[in-house]
Amino acid sequence: MSQAKIYVIHENEAWVEPLRAAFAEQQLPYEEWHLDQGVLDFSSAPPQGVFYNRMSASSHTRDHRYAAEYTSCVLPWLELHGRRVVNGSRALRLEINKIAQYAELQRFGVRVPRTLAAVGRDHVVEAARQFKGSFITKHNRAGKGLGVRLFHSLDALENYVKSPVFEDSVDGVTLLQEYIKATEPFITRVEFVGGQFLYAVRVDTSLGFELCPADVCEVGDAMCPVGENPSSAAPRFEVIPSFSSPIIERYRKVLAANDVEVAGVEFITDESGELYTYDINTNTNYNSAAEARAGTYGMRAVAAFLGRSLESLGRIDAAAD
Ligand SMILES: Nc1ncnc2c1ncn2[C@@H]1O[C@H](COP(=O)(O)OP(=O)(O)O)[C@@H](O)[C@H]1O
Ligand SMILES: [Mg+2]
Numbered sequence: 001m002s003q004a005k006i007y008v009i010h011e012n013e014a015w016v017e018p019l020r021a022a023f024a025e026q027q028l029p030y031e032e033w034h035l036d037q038g039v040l041d042f043s044s045a046p047p048q049g050v051f052y053n054r055m056s057a058s059s060h061t062r063d064h065r066y067a068a069e070y071t072s073c074v075l076p077w078l079e080l081h082g083r084r085v086v087n088g089s090r091a092l093r094l095e096i097n098k099i100a101q102y103a104e105l106q107r108f109g110v111r112v113p114r115t116l117a118a119v120g121r122d123h124v125v126e127a128a129r130q131f132k133g134s135f136i137t138k139h140n141r142a143g144k145g146l147g148v149r150l151f152h153s154l155d156a157l158e159n160y161v162k163s164p165v166f167e168d169s170v171d172g173v174t175l176l177q178e179y180i181k182a183t184e185p186f187i188t189r190v191e192f193v194g195g196q197f198l199y200a201v202r203v204d205t206s207l208g209f210e211l212c213p214a215d216v217c218e219v220g221d222a223m224c225p226v227g228e229n230p231s232s233a234a235p236r237f238e239v240i241p242s243f244s245s246p247i248i249e250r251y252r253k254v255l256a257a258n259d260v261e262v263a264g265v266e267f268i269t270d271e272s273g274e275l276y277t278y279d280i281n282t283n284t285n286y287n288s289a290a291e292a293r294a295g296t297y298g299m300r301a302v303a304a305f306l307g308r309s310l311e312s313l314g315r316i317d318a319a320a321d
Contacts (some may be wrong), residue, residue, distance in 0.1 A: 001229050005029035006046040006306045006312055011036045011059045011067040015285055022303035028310070033135060035071050036064040046144040048317075050309045052262075052302075054216045056283040057096050060142030060170045063281045068096050068141075084309055089254065091260045091282040096141045100281045113276045114178040127176045128157045134179040136251070139169030143281070145208070148197045150179060158288050188240070189264045190248060190296055191284060194305040195256055199296050200243035201287065204236045237287035239294035249274055254280075264304055 006028055010016050014030065053075060059067040076091040086099065094101050102112040116127040117140060128135060135174050137157070139147035148166055151157045160166055168174065170180070185206040191198040251265045264284035267277040286298035 007031050007033055007051045009033045009035055010054040011064045018299040019123050022299040025302050028307045036067045038075055046081050046083055049125055050306055051078050051085045055068045055284050056143055057141050066179050080194050086261050088283050090258050094280055095282040098140050104254050104258055107275050108250055110250050110277050113180055113278055115175045116172050124161050124174045125158050128154050136177050137177050138175045140173035141169055141171040141174050180270050183271050187266055187268050189266045195261045195263055197248045198301055200240045202238045202240050207287040237290035239290050
């Protein structure tokens with residue numbers, strides 16, 4: 001039998017680059033499963049190891065239309081065989097369905113913005129009638145700000161929906177959500193690794209809605225084209241030293257109840273100081289410049305956590321012998 005290792009399930013080379021570096025640094029054995037296309041022999045047994053699922057809700061935008069669906073076949077197969085899966089099928093379910101995220105958040109008393117889910121263009125317009133003030137649209141299956149647009153009137157939404165510019169969510173579900181106006185233009189993203197709080201990062205939103213923290217996105221390439229302005233003086237991402245809030249414990253419970261061990265959860269604070277949580281990223285990325293300034297490193301923590309998981313696998317095997 002070949003030696004147990006860490007298997008990374010993903011579909012985006014660029015996003016695993018920092019993880020590869022952390023594995024190399026920590027001398028951990030790993031293999032990548034690029035699950036864009038392939039064959040799953042369901043009747044076979046998976047190899048021994050720790051499987052880390054990094055499938056992304058935005059995989060279809062990289063021409064990997066069925067990567068998430070393929071992964072949704074592979075994860076139950078791994079789980080059937082009792083393999084150690086980090087961010088398994090329940091995490092993937094949340095990753096690709098924002099309403100499912102909101103249901104889990106609300107179950108644990110975490111406030112989410114008022115949201116309607118609409119299928120069909122006419123229904124998108126109809127749903128928007130519910131809002132008196134400004135509202136935003138977004139894709140139910142999204143990531144990197146897909147379909148996020150701010151509207152101040154029903155007319156503007158109607159024009160957009162009827163125009164060729166309207167872009168439907170890949171799952172056909174458009175969310176309409178009350179616009180949470182922050183006092184200062186930033187959101188907070190709370191990172192968890194191994195189910196534990198790692199750090200919180202403040203993200204400047206004054207330049208746009210696409211807030212992918214990965215460095216490949218920050219250079220403004222085709223994957224994250226919006227809102228990059230090198231002349232901006234303040235860094236877009238800033239780790240908040242000693243962030244402390246009761247929301248951490250609530251998020252920890254939501255994640256634990258859903259077998260999510262690695263994730264970044266985002267909230268906005270409105271003008272009255274109320275927190276609204278609106279996004280759980282089970283496939284999270286870290287901003288290296290912000291991390292370097294703070295001296296804390298997400299991918300190193302992920303690699304170390306996976307390394308510990310692999311080690312305890314060895315101990316379980318030894319105990320069973
Ligand atoms: N209800 C809202 N009110 C104000 N801004 C929002 C709201 N929802 C999203 N945004 C802005 O849009 C960004 C992307 O939205 P998000 O729901 O995180 O989608 P994605 O999953 O694509 O990242 C957020 O980080 C935030 O800046
Ligand atoms: Mg987000």
